[in-house]
Amino acid sequence: MPRTALSPRQLSLRNTEAIELWPASLLRPRGSADARTLARARWVLRRKRDGRFLAAELAEGLQPLVPRLAREPGLEAALDLLDSPSPRGARAMPAALPLDRIGERLHGLGLEADAYAARTGLALVAEPDWLAFAGHDRWRRPLWLHPTAMRAWHAMRQAAAGDGVVLEAISGYRSHDYQLGIFERKLARGLALEDILAVNAAPGFSEHHGGLALDIGTPGEPPAEDSFERTPAFAWLQAHAGAHGFTMSYPRDNPHGIVHEPWHWRHAGP
Known part of the structure; x- marks a missing residue:
């Protein structure tokens, strides 16, 4: 049954x-x-x-x-x-999972957490013990976000639609293991570690781990490309995302060593 x-x-x-x-x-x-x-x-x-x-x-x-x-x-x-109860209540908040395995993941890539943090100014990001279902992304995959970011994303997307702008989620939460897999696949294709680090934060340091970051796109535009910066969707985000608690994490000449990412927006959180 x-x-x-x-x-x-x-x-x-x-x-x-x-x-x-x-x-x-x-x-x-x-x-x-x-x-x-x-x-x-x-x-x-x-x-x-x-x-x-x-x-x-x-x-x-x-x-x-x-x-x-x-x-x-x-x-x-x-x-x-x-065997434990599911998260309940509209205002229930996740707790952070331990960061115990970060050193092991980074060691396998030849990185050390303290040195990487000092060099980039990026902080370790714990995974939440649960995430909210925020609908689907462009490819109809489930989109998982911190509940605070989920509510803000829904409100921001609705506000944009009211102005005739369509915002699409490209990706939301990513686990430490998923981020490590990105590095392993790119290394297997022959990419140099430093080149990968210019476009992907090291496992444990991506804002996506906390469920507060979104890669955003719009119909007709390829995902995660600079061309997004020339769309009405990006112009709308520049003007209105702050009112919904979102900021662009990696503008041009950012201090973290990450390339310009006009599609990557992070919510301030609870």
Whole structure:
């Protein structure tokens, strides 16, 4: 028998250091077996490092989706979270997850946290223990944001629409592991580390980790390109984003060593 569907207010991404708990209704099946399982599940445990589905919560109990589930790193914390109440209330706020594994991730890239922070002026950013469902991005992927940023994004997008401007989300929350994967894929393609650091903050230092940052686009424009700066959408953001609590993090000649990113906007937070 299918589990009771989650209400819109329960559509949160619940977070541990290694594993995410996703509402099954927001996941895309990766085959017929996945489709049958997801149709009966409420929550799915998803490995952060590679996005692998690990287990599904069904009416009859937890169904493993990988061999040797019991050996999965971080499983105990994820199961404890699964057994705990979901975030409730319109003003519930996330707590920060530990930053214990940042040094390990950076060491694998040949970086050291204190030295990188001193060089760039960027701060470590903890992941929230849950994020709010903020709709979908341009590619119909679930958009996860800190609840404060989610409410501000909805209000700002509606205000822009009232002025005839369409704002699209390109990306929101990204985990530390996802950011590390960006670096690993680019290094595998032969890019130099310093070149990657000019366009991507090191894992643990991206504003996207906290769920407060959004990459924003508009229809007809490629994502994350300088051409966005010449659109009516960017002009509208320059004039009105501040009233909604958003600022552009990486203007020209910013002190962080990050290229100019007219699409990247961060909310001030709670």
